Amino acid sequence: MTTRSTSSNSTFIGIQSQSTTGISEHETPMACTSTSLPTSILAGWSTRLGAAILQVDNQERISSIRSNYQNLITLDTKIASRIKRFDSDRRQFLMTGHCLILTDQKAVSPGYAAAVRFEHEAEFHPGLLSDLLGRIADDVWAEVLAKIPELAAFSSCVISDKTRGYTIGKTLFNIMSLTKNLKVPLHTDINDAHWTLVIWMHGGVGPILNGWFGIPALGLRFLPTTMTVAVFNAAALTHGTTECSIPVGTSACRFGSSHFLRMPDLANLVCLRLGAQSSGINLQELKEMAASARLKSAKDEVSALRAELIAAGKAEMLNGSVEAWKDPAVQWRAWS
Structure with missing residues (x-):
């Protein structure tokens, strides 16, 4: 059985027993200045969080997140760690973070090869990329913890002396991806740990049509607005995004960024x-x-x-x- 509670800027999906429901549609609320807790429908120790849809409403964090992602986009061609997924013929996923790519015979330190070279060759600020990723991850995770403080328990399961230096910023995640206007077929990420988050940001000028994000097992489908955040178990729950439609003559675009803990790398x-x-x-x-x-x-x-x-x-x-x-x-x- 799934239960749902919606506050002014958050939607919480609780799981009380296993079930599959049909897809329902609702718009994610726009950012606002108030925050409320889940209603009594999710009260009690027997209910666990299945997924949460949040809206970043801290204006200082919004400004910081947008600015730092813009800096990351500027570095795209320099770190050049783009991969193909889902049978695409284009490298549409910009990948960053503390990985260990075993197919790269020379990989012995955390990071994609191009990013490792970039930081090694940076004379003025060798930690530029790591610091940038840390600021992004810390801002987004702080917003999540402000609304779901129980998830701090997950951080304590991951962050320790053993993992120091292998997670991004002060968060428990070690990999971050970034895409633009991308359709992502339904899939699971079997190597990810229990929680993954996705944040969406809109750029340019003009409307964005379609581009629904869905988790069918929870009966969840919604249109992300800018600074919408989804938190869910990407390893167990099938999820995906339909194709965005950008009207001709507009410059609108939607960026989607996943923060996750890829277990084999850690x-x-x-x-x-x-x-x-x-x-x-x-x-x-x-x-x-x-x-x-x-x-x-x-x-x-x-x-x-x-x-x-x-x-x-x-x-x-x-x-x-x-x-x-x-x-x-x-x-x-x-x-x-």
Whole structure:
């Protein structure tokens, strides 16, 4: 059974037992200055949060988020980490964050290759990209926590000494994507942890038609407005976005950005560090070794050493594995 509560600027979907309902439509409320808690329909300890649709209403955060995303867009061609998904013939996803791409034989530090090179070569501000991503992620997550403080329990399941430096800003997420006017077919992201958020921003001038975002299992479909945020379990809930229609002669556009915790990357980075420590290898020396690898034989050597260190790190892991981070029991308190 799903239950729904809508406040002046938030929609909360509660799950009390498993069910599938039809798709319903409603507009996401525009940003306003008031915030209210879910009504009694979601009260009690038996109800867990299934999804939440929020509207960023803090004007200072809105200004900061827009400004920092604009700076990220400006850096697009320099960090150049664009990928294809869903059988597209175009690289429409700008990917950033603290990943470990194992198909890249030289990858031994968090980040997509182009972004790692960008920060390594930046003389004036080597941490420019990391700082920029941190400001974006912190602003959006702060807005989410202001409306759903229970999600702080999820952060505490992820952020620890083991994961330091591998999440973005002060948040629990390690990867951020950005798209523009993109249709995304229904899918699940099976490698993501329990919670994912998506924020939408409108740019240019003119209306944007269609472009519904939906989570069919929760009977949820809505048109994002600018600064709408969706929080949900992307690994378990099928979701997608229909095609946007931009009227001819207008400059309107919609950006969509996902913040998520991709579990294999976090696990491999943690294990790489643990394995290096147990083997007496300095990670900085490993980075320099990878950076200087030009011949295939040298790249193969880096890749083989990386695999050995990750395996050693997995053997060092105590109390199970990082898979435990996928199942935080975030429950609602009894609202007064």
